[in-house]
């Protein structure tokens with residue numbers, strides 16, 4: 001018995017023990033994030049835990065960029081105004097928002113998705129970048145450096161980048177802040193009352209990572225007291241619910257965890273999750289690089305004889321495919 005699961009289901013000691021007793025050896029989340037899975041418990045019962053990296057990167061980053069634009073240009077408010085029949089002619093101050101060009105975008109968690117989002121905002125809108133991550137994102141830094149040189153060569157103001165030593169630096173300096181870390185003990189309520197107070201009064205905060213990365217009740221209070229501060233949220237602390245008061249706030253844009261909802265991505269997630277468990281059942285090794293999953297998505301060729309991404313491969317001592 002093997003399992004394919006959604007991120008809405010929590011898997012811990014009890015379920016892995018039951019799975020193991022039933023002879024199960026493999027489990028895969030149909031998601032890249034696996035904070036819903038107790039990997040230590042899976043290790044204890046020798047169950048391989050799969051996830052689906054790579055296929056969500058651009059789709060999720062694009063939704064974060066969409067929320068950024070929607071918040072910056074107040075698109076939802078303006079749409080509601082229009083549909084309510086309130087528009088009676090152009091006015092110089094009607095729904096004035098923020099210009100992104102030349103402003104600073106802050107990325108917290110510059111992994112696959114955070115880096116893709118950073119590139120979109122830097123290249124698309126000529127924003128300067130400040131990022132915070134536990135690790136250096138050399139590829140991202142190289143990209144911004146090369147883009148700055150390109151702009152300069154074309155007589156335009158070059159963009160800049162900075163790796164912040166602390167997260168607070170990002171909060172204080174950035175005009176737009178987008179959250180893309182994993183959810184774990186180090187990122188739970190990473191954005192809390194004190195940190196919200198450090199952000200610019202007119203900043204925009206985007207969250208397409210996991211709801212509990214923000215203390216949502218503190219956010220509601222902050223939004224109430226700072227009408228020029230805006231947020232775009234794809235994820236919530238206690239999905240499918242929102243904290244009281246959030247739904248009434250005009251400076252919040254809320255969407256129902258749809259960041260990965262493109263057809264290509266959802267098909268890719270299902271394919272990778274299925275191949276993770278199938279590969280384990282067949283006794284295949286683990287793919288050599290979970291970030292290079294394209295060969296598993298080619299409709300015209302058989303997928304490699306490997307499990308695309310097993311997060312506890314090392315802990316279980318599973319062999320790696322050599323290609």
Ligand SMILES: NC(=O)C1=CN([C@@H]2O[C@H](COP(=O)(O)OP(=O)(O)OC[C@H]3O[C@@H](n4cnc5c(N)ncnc54)[C@H](O)[C@@H]3O)[C@@H](O)[C@H]2O)C=CC1
Nearest residue numbers: 033060109110111112113133134181182186208209259260
């Ligand atoms: N809203 C949605 O539908 C989706 C949400 N996600 C979420 O996005 C997360 C990130 O996905 P990927 O970019 O693919 O993962 P990734 O592993 O490539 O990137 C995560 C980054 O977070 C950094 N990080 C970890 N702890 C940190 C800390 N305390 N402070 C700052 N940075 C920290 C890591 O070093 C890493 O660079 C997933 O774990 C998932 O929870 C992913 C896809 C869709």
Ligand SMILES: O=C(O)C(=O)CO
Nearest residue numbers: 030031032033056260
């Ligand atoms: O893959 C993930 O982590 C998701 O949140 C899916 O949307």
